[in-house]
Amino acid sequence: MVVTGYASRANYLWAGVGGMHFDESHGYRRPDMLMYSLVYGYRPKVLRKDYPHWDGRFFVEMNGEYSNRALQDGLAVPGTNGGQVFIGPTTLWLYKNYDIEGGVQWPVYRNTGPQFERERYRFAIDFSYFF
Numbered sequence: 001m002v003v004t005g006y007a008s009r010a011n012y013l014w015a016g017v018g019g020m021h022f023d024e025s026h027g028y029r030r031p032d033m034l035m036y037s038l039v040y041g042y043r044p045k046v047l048r049k050d051y052p053h054w055d056g057r058f059f060v061e062m063n064g065e066y067s068n069r070a071l072q073d074g075l076a077v078p079g080t081n082g083g084q085v086f087i088g089p090t091t092l093w094l095y096k097n098y099d100i101e102g103g104v105q106w107p108v109y110r111n112t113g114p115q116f117e118r119e120r121y122r123f124a125i126d127f128s129y130f131f
Contacts, residue, residue, distance in 0.1 A: 001035070009048055012041030012057065024071070031067035031080055038062045041092075055094040062087045063105065070115075082112030086122055097130040 005014020016037045022030040041059040049055055066083035069076040090103025102125035110118070 003037075005039075010043050010045070012039065012043075012059070014039050027073045029071040031070045034066045036064045051096060053095075057092045059090045059092070059103070060087070061090050061103065061105065064109075077115070079113030079115040082116060083109070084112055084119075085109040086119075088122075090124075099126075099128045099130070101126050101128075 001016050001018030003014055003016035005012065007014075014037075018035050020033040020035070022032065039059055039061045041057050043055075043057045047054075047056040062085065064083065064085040068081050069078070070080040071077065085108050086105035087108050088103055088105035090101065092099060092101040102123075105122045107119060107121075112118075
C-alpha cells in the first residue's frame with residue numbers, strides 16, 4: 001500500500017491505494033485485489049490532552065476494493081470479480097503507551113459476482129501497546 005496524508009492537532013486527511021497478487025496453487029489462483037482508502041479525522045479541542053488523560057480522535061473512513069476473476073487451470077471462473085465500497089465512523093483513543101481503536105462500516109456501493117458473500121457491515125476493534 002502507498003499512503004499519503006496530512007495530520008495536525010485537530011484535522012487528519014489521508015488517502016491510500018494498494019494491491020494484492022496471489023500466486024497459483026494446485027491449478028487455482030485467487031483474484032488479484034486493488035484496494036483504496038480515504039479518511040478524514042477530527043480531534044475536538046476538549047480531547048486534545050496529553051498524559052495522564054485519554055486522547056481521542058474521530059474518523060470517517062471510506063474503503064473500496066476491486067478484484068478480478070479467479071483462475072482455475074488457466075480459465076477465468078465466472079462470478080468471482082467485482083468491486084465494493086464501504087463507509088463508516090471509527091475512533092482512536094490513546095493513553096500512555098496503549099491505544100484502542102475501532103469502528104463499523106456499511107456498504108454504499110456493491111457490484112460483485114454471485115460467488116461473493118454479501119456483507120451487511122464490517123466491524124473492527126484493535127488494542128495496541130507501544131514500547
